[in-house]
Amino acid sequence: MSELLTVDRDRCMGSGQCTFYAPSTFDLDDLSIAIVTDDTGDPDDKIQQAIDVCPTRAIARALAGGAA
Incomplete structure (x- = not known):
């Protein structure tokens, strides 16, 4: 079963750490x-x-499908 990534836009402070470690996944x-x-x-x-x-x-x- 595949996994989906989500970003809580209310929590994100835009540090960009995710784009540093996984630049082809996050922007x-x-x-x-x-x-x-x-x-x-x-x-x-x-x-x-x-x-x-x-x-x-x-x-x-x-x-994918909603289970965590």
Whole structure:
């Protein structure tokens, strides 16, 4: 089953850490809020590192179909 990445836009402070660790998965929009550009853009370990270093814990993984 595939996983989807989400960014809580209310929590994101736009530090850009996710774009540093997983640049093919995350980007910052015009408001400097993180967005997911490709759920599988980077190797899983890089995506997990981006999740782990997020200072506001705004990034989450969920199984496609809604289960966490």
